[in-house]
Amino acid sequence: MKTTPPLFNKQKLVLACCAALSATGHSTVFAQEETSEKELEVISVVGHKITEFEQQNDGGALGKRAIKDTPFSVDVISLEDMEIRQVNTLNSLFSREASVSVDGSAYSSFGDTIRVRGLPLDYTQSFKVNGMSINSFSGELPYEAFEQVTLIKGATGFMYGMAAPGGIVNYVTKRATSDALSANVGWRSDSVFSGHIDASTRFGSEDAYGLRVNLVKEDGDTYLDDGGIDRETASIALDAALTDNVLWTVDVIYSDRLVENSWNRFTVSMDSAEPLPDTVDGSRNLAVPGTYDGYTNMIAITGLEWNIDDNWQLKLDYDYSKNETSWIKSLNYLLNSDGDLSILTYEQYFDVDYDQIQGVLTGSFSTGAIEHNIVAGAAFQEASTYRNDGGEHGRIVTRNYATNNLYEQADVPTYVPTLQKDLALAWVDTQRSVFISDFIALNNEWELLIGIRSNEIEHEVSEYFSSSQDDYEDTAVSPTYALMYKPNASTTYYASYVESFEGQTSAVGEEYANANELLEPLESSQYELGVKTSGEGWSLSAAVFEI
Incomplete structure (x- = not known):
């Protein structure tokens, strides 16, 4: 496998991984009968854990509620489920969710993201950690650092502010438990080695302080010819009970991920009358040698939770995240049914810095026989995007770099990078919002939700990018x-309405009359009817919706 020069000026993490090898054995059970003994084979069936509707879900402006009490479609993936299914990519994370499809793969040249109910999620607003915004350009996060992943399907404008109408994915970090240490090693196709250490401890008076550390190393050859992966992750989670009523938390996650010679995207440029070419072996790699995708992410979140009394709680959170992206990509243009290709390459650097602060007050009170559960808050978020000042808007694009064929490999020259990392501020996106909601329990069976959120977005372009935006x-x-409507403790019927407001905008392509015009954010509306019910060892949820 070709070695790519280091992407960033950084010191490599040194992971001292202990190996814990485990094997699953088969037991033998003997049944004694009156006249004979029969040896019975024990068959072990391993499956994923079903979503338990009693699980708590952090629904943003909805507050923390059980899934069965949330009038939207929600799927929760637990740590146990992730471990049983050996989740290591976005694709495997949502492999059992019928309404989710994955665009790309963990080793594709544009990373991967997901579509929920056929609608795409965006890299900048649709992914959260502990309810706080992050950038996820690679699509992949270090799953070893999380104990739960929640997917809220559909529009989420009220719950989380601006985002694509497909939904929100919220990753919940692991918390310290009792003293524990685990280590594991893995070997995956084609020859990817991984090692993971998970250490947890509690200390202080009455275990008031907790610390959990996860260290991960992944390295090797992917299933693609000449493809490679090199990933390092370190995460720290600290919690401290400052008083009986005040809890302080700190989470820091660092991840450095390099994919070499990742498979690339195709554009069909052939005549519409021509038949499509025959299929190609899935391990065939048509990437230009020397291409790569590199992502360095750092996420730091701190929160303060104050239980004012038995009914009221105040929570303050601050989030800083930084995403550094560097890549050399190749794009293939399919010219005819014989499989001839024209190759375009481009290289680019860009960084995104996120700052977010949010305050949420939750509480309950009664007006006669009616109970109110209030969630009120305000949030401020600023994302600064930095682009390279060389090339075309921070890219160096080489059209007709080389030619190739789907079935007969040509001698494609190795790409040699020339762009230097010299970043300048391109634009700043600012969001401000205030929100309030009230879950009104009319009686034991009927509950009403009313909520409203005001969102303000500002897109400010620097002089460097003012010619195009x-x-x-x-x-x-x-x-x-x-x-x-809750006819019993295990069943909920619901009807809901919610909107979304997309903060991400895009410029019109060069081939249109209004080329380079920056389009306004999109607004979407969603109606949904659904049911959630469960029994001993099973659960069922169904919904019909219109967006």
């Missing part, structure tokens, strides 16, 4: 309404 400001109010 304009400043803009916009405001939207995102309401939500829901009615829930």
